[in-house]
Amino acid sequence: MRKRWFRQILRRRVFVILLLALQIYLLVGLIGDASRLARWTNAAFRLLSVLVGLRVVSGRDKPSYKLLWVVLMLVFPVFGGLLYLLVSFQRSTRWADRRLSRLEQASRPLQGGAEGCRAACRALPARAPQLRYLEARGFAVYQNTHCDYYPSGEEVFAALLPALEQAEKYIFLEFFIIQEGQM
Numbered sequence: 001m002r003k004r005w006f007r008q009i010l011r012r013r014v015f016v017i018l019l020l021a022l023q024i025y026l027l028v029g030l031i032g033d034a035s036r037l038a039r040w041t042n043a044a045f046r047l048l049s050v051l052v053g054l055r056v057v058s059g060r061d062k063p064s065y066k067l068l069w070v071v072l073m074l075v076f077p078v079f080g081g082l083l084y085l086l087v088s089f090q091r092s093t094r095w096a097d098r099r100l101s102r103l104e105q106a107s108r109p110l111q112g113g114a115e116g117c118r119a120a121c122r123a124l125p126a127r128a129p130q131l132r133y134l135e136a137r138g139f140a141v142y143q144n145t146h147c148d149y150y151p152s153g154e155e156v157f158a159a160l161l162p163a164l165e166q167a168e169k170y171i172f173l174e175f176f177i178i179q180e181g182q183m
Contacts, residue, residue: 026041042078045077045078045079045081045082046077046078048081048082048085049073049077049078049079049080049081049082050081051081052073052080052081052084052085053069053070053073053080053081056069056070056073056084057070069084072084104138115143116140116141116142116143117131117132117135117140117141119143120141120143153182154182156175160173
């Protein structure tokens with residue numbers, strides 16, 4: 001156990017030391033031979049940014065995510081691709097994505113399910129496209145819920161007190177204040 005832990009630290013340290021040495025070499029080389037080496041380094045990083053940009057655009061990510069990275073690569077063509085590679089291939093990011101995916105899979109049976117969406121589509125055929133869209137994006141449509149609308153705060157308060165006395169587990173309240181009033 002102890003040897004494995006020491007090896008992990010040593011690997012990371014050696015890797016970081018090698019990267020730092022490479023950076024120092026490139027900086028000294030760029031300063032010492034500013035013409036030829038700088039052109040080749042600049043061209044290599046720009047080519048890397050173009051290739052990474054093509055990968056980003058062809059990926060299955062959200063359009064806003066793609067747009068952000070493409071704009072960063074256009075604004076910073078030399079280091080944009082390198083920054084994307086650094087962020088996207090971090091171990092913690094991949095670990096978090098896998099864990100989030102597992103949690104979503106585990107919670108899917110606990111959600112309303114497709115039967116809730118089908119029942120809502122039958123009850124509200126005019127809203128069926130929106131309901132299917134929400135269901136496809138992971139927002140469950142629940143059955144056996146109840147909603148009351150109160151146009152003023154005074155009516156809410158009058159209905160809230162008896163509901164608090166009858167509550168068995170909890171009361172879900174959601175307020176949208178449209179206009180200021182007494183309450």
